[in-house]
Amino acid sequence: MKVLKVPARTIAVFILPCLLLYVCLVFVPILVSLYTGLLKWDGLTSSQFIGFGNFKDMFLNDPVFWPSVRRTLLYAVASMLEIPLCLGMAILLNRYLRRANTLVSVYFTPVILSVVIIGQLWKTIYNPTSMGGMLNGVLVSLGLDSWTHNWLTEPNIAMYSLYLVSLWQYFGYHLLIQYTGVQNIPDELYEAAKIDGADGFKADRYITLPLIVPIFKISIILAFIGSLQAFDLVMVMTGGGPAHATDVISTHMYNSSFMSFKYGYGSAIATFLVVVCLVFTGIINTVFNRLERKYN
């Protein structure tokens, strides 16, 4: 602030337009859905205030809710576990390849494809043997007939099939972020370390990792929030079925609001989602702030 030599009031005025926009487009809708979450409302006709009735139903009586929360969180954990893998890959690419850009672009391709296309593609890969599914076809030709499954319709497997597609799609995205981060670390540091006798893995441990922490944090938060909001892929591939076996929080919210005409209840689920997002983002931030302080 002092560097700018501008009174605080002026800064406030210049921030105002963005702030207003942000308040209108983000905070107000959140507050509105907080409020509609307290209503018994079909979204069309008149509503009735029922206090925390929706939340009580959600936490105690809804057989679909907790399993969908569990699946969402598992989704989040899986996508966060993917990031270290991306980082490792990025480090290897940076060390052993002169021009890794082509390779990184190839990894990135699935990200630019629409989720609908990805979904349709993987649906044909996952198809049952009788419908010519590729994955099952490969298994059969390897003589592993007993390993074949109806990947998207067996309730115990379907969700994991979806996780895999999502991890596959976003691998390139996080790889690109990590790769850029690794590239931005100045070569001088490594050269100096080499003189001091730190090379290879040791250099990664003491130079790359500490310096990549902020980038790593971005990827983790993006992966986490992204997976909490996972919706499109589930909708395209299974629609939450069979019988809710692949429902996540957001699809359950959608089905409640728009298919069951329980708009108030859907808003209550949305509120829960917002709270979970805020709490976990807070936790992730604290953890990483500590890490950053440690390395500074």
Place this chain on the structure above:
Amino acid sequence: MVNRKMKQTATITFAAVMAMSLAACGNSNNTSGTNTKDNAAPNAAAGSGNAAATDAPSDKKVTITFQNIYPDPATPAYKMINELSEQYQKEHPNVKIELDTLNTDQQKVKLKTQAASKEVPDITIVNPAAQMKPFVDAGLFAPLNDMLEQNGLKDTYQEGLLDYYSFDNNVYALPDGNNIEVVYYNKDLFAQAGIAAPPTTFEEMLKDVKILKDKGITPLAIGEKDSWTGSFLFMNILLRTNGGPGFLQDVLDGKKTFEDPAFVEAVDAFQALVQAGAFPDGATSIDANAGGNIFKTGKAAMWSIGSWETGAIDASPVAGKVGAFQFPTVNGKGDPNEFMLAPGSAFAVSANSEHLQETKDFLNFFASEYPKKQFELKNAVGIGQKVDGDLKAAGYSDLAVNIAGLFNQVKGGDLAFDNTMNPATAQVHLSSIQNLFVQKMDSAAVAKEHQAAFEANK
């Protein structure tokens, strides 16, 4: 100096922002203002009978938005809506018809979203009875009674059909069809499996399913990702085990519960089909269109679906090889002449339309011309209006003539589950039936789940 300039800029920016935010507030006020006004208007019109109808349509330029669900250019329905709209625009140069063409699921969601902000398109598509009730209760649709009286439109509809679209003696939508559920079967595949005739009992049907399955032919096509397909078939079984129509109505009236033996028996029969391997592998990830294509490309022997598919089957690779039969009796119960009835999607007019009169005039024209046009386009099987002309002479297929014949045998029947029960109960039902495709369930537990959902969402 710099400081003053800064302050000036700041003031201007601030003023601009204030103006913008005020405009935003004002806007929302405006919308709600017009809404209340428009909401009052149709009520007044309904109250004073034909008051609205006597207003002569003016020559002012109007654009009528027509939301519809006929997106496939290969289908007769697509040609029908485009040709009729063009014809009307030619005759009424001041009217522009803007088609908002979507597929069924997209349209449902879009309408729901538009309804939430009271911005329903001039003409939109709704489903009958329980499915359109929330919209009618919210006062979003204009009553069409006055318009139905014009040009004798009302008399073109089949007796009683408009009842499914009427609430408190007001008709709120005009159906695009009136269909029944039949089982289509591929004669070639039946012959290949050595099955002489289509089944007349459920037990025979199960036996045929097993024979077809052993020959490596998918017995029954279905696309259960869209869960209404399984429900439609299940309800046909329930119509038999209940010994006649009215089960859901009895539940609604409190005379029966879902734990009634008829319902449990229907679940058992349905599970017998699943266990016999009647459906394609991975049925719950196949969407409705893809499910139909399994039959239309000759890979499945049977398909239990609404008669609205007749035209599409005649235009598919299996044309000429397909017959249709009535759903058989189950455990000796039920009458094959009772059908699952499917009064079609229907055209409704927004109560908030800025040019209500012009919209009604157009819809009157559209609905009056509709049967003739559909007949011309060989799509007249299962339309809800009387149509002059002999199908056979007009070059319709044997299948179409056969289906048209079945219509004459209809002795009554039931509406689909989601047309009878409220949406929340219907959703529980749909996913409960979907579950039967992937897991063997205790049928009593399925019945209990239905009853619990019904009571929780009364």
